[in-house]
Amino acid sequence: MAKIKIVITGASGQLGRELALWATDTADIIGFGREELDITSLPACRNLFALHRPDVVIHCAAYTAVDKAESEPDEAFRVNAAATRNVAVAAREVGAKLCYISTDYVFDGTGTAPYNEYDPTNPQTVYGKSKLAGEQAVQTLHDRFYIVRTSWVYGKYGNNFVKTMLKMAGERDQLKVVADQIGSPTYTHDLAAFLLELVHTDYYGIYHASNSGVCSWYDFAKAIFEDSSINILVEPCTTADFPRQAPRPAYSVMDHSAIRSNGLNVLRPWREALNHYLKDSE
Numbered sequence: 001m002a003k004i005k006i007v008i009t010g011a012s013g014q015l016g017r018e019l020a021l022w023a024t025d026t027a028d029i030i031g032f033g034r035e036e037l038d039i040t041s042l043p044a045c046r047n048l049f050a051l052h053r054p055d056v057v058i059h060c061a062a063y064t065a066v067d068k069a070e071s072e073p074d075e076a077f078r079v080n081a082a083a084t085r086n087v088a089v090a091a092r093e094v095g096a097k098l099c100y101i102s103t104d105y106v107f108d109g110t111g112t113a114p115y116n117e118y119d120p121t122n123p124q125t126v127y128g129k130s131k132l133a134g135e136q137a138v139q140t141l142h143d144r145f146y147i148v149r150t151s152w153v154y155g156k157y158g159n160n161f162v163k164t165m166l167k168m169a170g171e172r173d174q175l176k177v178v179a180d181q182i183g184s185p186t187y188t189h190d191l192a193a194f195l196l197e198l199v200h201t202d203y204y205g206i207y208h209a210s211n212s213g214v215c216s217w218y219d220f221a222k223a224i225f226e227d228s229s230i231n232i233l234v235e236p237c238t239t240a241d242f243p244r245q246a247p248r249p250a251y252s253v254m255d256h257s258a259i260r261s262n263g264l265n266v267l268r269p270w271r272e273a274l275n276h277y278l279k280d281s282e
Helices: 014-020 042-052 073-093 126-141 161-169 188-199 217-227 257-261 270-281
Strands: 004-009 027-032 056-059 097-103 145-150 174-178 205-208 233-237
Touching: 004 014, 004 042, 004 188, 014 027, 014 188, 042 073, 056 073, 056 188, 073 097, 073 126, 097 126, 097 188, 126 145, 145 188, 161 174, 161 217, 161 270, 174 217, 188 270, 205 257, 217 233, 217 270
Parallel strands: 004 027, 004 056, 056 097, 097 145, 145 205, 174 233
Antiparallel strands: none
């Protein structure tokens, strides 16, 4: 397999950093954080891509403050929609494939069966709407794209639910965790491995990528403590007990039909992935 050149945007974020630091014989990977690349500037995107001539751009940079987006819609759309347009235009001009990282928040979360890639979207938050606008920019402005929706992301870099739970366990002896939101945790290490497999193919289109299996945040928290041998009382509560500015999807399980139908590797069960992460963090 010929070595390809991959540029990562958002290389200081959770997933971007995982990818930027990935060791592989099949690709030269260069990551750019916001200090090195201002994606909200089309000339900046054009200059950087023209300089590096990537074969693939994996666009991880995003505005991800879900609650804050409700009071900063312009900023969320500037980063998630207009800046994604810039990345799409600049990538296409240099002949690079584009992989855009999207989210389960493009759905309304009222489903009862796993969402597949062609189910109608209906985002309920500014964040979800702005990410969907990014998807639409990619589909309109690029001809060789992968859109990869993921959910409940955690990993070695940045803040996430697993780190928050472990930190809180060190500060108190009991916790309440929401039990009426159902989804699939996704480990950045597994997601990165899938993305690198995907961008070596010409299987363009929309994908749902999360670790296999389903749980609530409450189940997830219990598993984190069990697998870390931490003794803490965890009690289930409802979404209504924790009001937030942006509504959280009650059901955000995604079906991985595009991964299966293209013969790609399905991500391992979430509990196995969590175990790997916790061992790796010791």
